[in-house]
Amino acid sequence: MDRQLLDRFLSLCVIEANSKKERRMAQRLREELSALGLEVREDGAGALIGGECGNLLAEAPPKGMPARWVTLLAHMDAVPPGYGSDPYVSDEVVRGRGQILSADDRAGLAIALGVLETLKGAPLERLGVQVIFTASEESGPSGAEALAGQDVKGEFCVVLDTGGPPGQINFESPTAVRFKLRCEGRSAHAGIEPEKGVNALVMASRIVAALPSGRLDPDTTFSCTVLRAGTATNVIPAEAVLEGELRTFKPGEADRLTTLVADTSRQVSREMGGGVEVTTKSQFPPFRVDPQNPYLKGLLAAAQAEGFTGFLHRSGGGSDANYLHPKGVPAVNVGVGYRHGHSPQEVLILSEFEGTYRWILRFLRDLDRE
8 A cells, every 4th residue: 555645635635624624634735735836726616606715726737738637526525424434444344433534525635736746756748737636525515516627727637536446437317306395284282173273294294295206217316305494392383394306317307306396296285285495406417428428438448458447338417517617628537445425434445546636647647648
């Protein structure tokens, strides 16, 4: 195991950086990039998303005139508590003692820095490498969404931010839509005159029962996930809030399902003599990279050259890659070696972590020789 790569990862894990509170992490990354002789710029995304810092951008030019550029991207924030508690290594796996490890996405940050450090000692000839470290990936609005398209210099972007082995390439992701229903009933005493009330909790429950749930087909998921109602056991609740999401790869399916949510909710509320307010919001746009894209084919070839099984994966999750495609930048999300992200069981498999570092380095060097 590359000790410097591991030590850098462990040191990043203990830096607190919740979404929109990444200033300490940004400062550390700025110091790392500056030590590599790179000029670092912070964009204005922080003000746009309500965070304390924006995205960091830096460029590692080649020896000669750059013929083209590739962008490496990782995000600075983590899910709460936003830092690992005493990370430790056991049996070639890193775990967090007592709290979430935050390998998502400290692993991606460490790999990007490791690649840049290696290229400083052995620069590429004609390929320029840009790095972007984004803010607030875990909790929207995201820094990648606020990133100006002209600031992305690469013709192709490799996002270092998914749980999986080296060789895994998430080349397709669905659209996701969140919905929120505010069910309006009428309060009454639950023990003396419940018949005078309109139970908003029951209304929300009937809406849930009338809507689809789970995996609807290979392309679509639909889930009601949050329900809040009631103030006391002896009061018929006058209001209930129901939230959920849908994700789909099918064109037009998101519109059909959001219409179904609105129509079903209004029908149930009318039947009960209440009302409902329905709001929907796009969580992230879809993307798909053509498998014949030369950069994507280069990633697959580099994985094979390093002894890994390169494979294309259709992911149901979202990442910063989703926001780059509308800006005209093809982007994929690759495995960086962690498992069980966003949970206390999260681990980083060191052989895979180091493997992705070697894989990305091979990809860049092979591109440089083309």
